[in-house]
Amino acid sequence: MGSYMALVDVVESRVQNAQELASIWGDLRNDIDDVGGEMKDSYAILGDHDFLILFEAPDHQTALQIAIVVERRGLDMHTHELLPTEEFGELVQDV
Numbered sequence: 001m002g003s004y005m006a007l008v009d010v011v012e013s014r015v016q017n018a019q020e021l022a023s024i025w026g027d028l029r030n031d032i033d034d035v036g037g038e039m040k041d042s043y044a045i046l047g048d049h050d051f052l053i054l055f056e057a058p059d060h061q062t063a064l065q066i067a068i069v070v071e072r073r074g075l076d077m078h079t080h081e082l083l084p085t086e087e088f089g090e091l092v093q094d095v
Helices: 018-034 060-071 085-094
Strands: 002-010 038-044 051-057 075-082
Touching: 002 060, 018 038, 018 060, 051 060, 051 075, 060 075
Parallel strands: none
Antiparallel strands: 002 051, 002 075, 038 051
């Protein structure tokens, strides 16, 4: 499984209040599981973005499906694939 991070922003016109956001957040883990991924962790962020989600997916297609189901909940998601530093070191040595 590949590891991914997503910077998430609330689309204010689609999420009315904090209570609605809390109920949406409770369903996200199930949504991600339903398409074949696994949410590993999530954090609220103070800064340019609202949340950080760390998740695993077996392939890029599943990662895209996860982004789509999250965005259907009124959240804007910027997804990035993560590469363990050990693997990065191996790539650098091969060059």
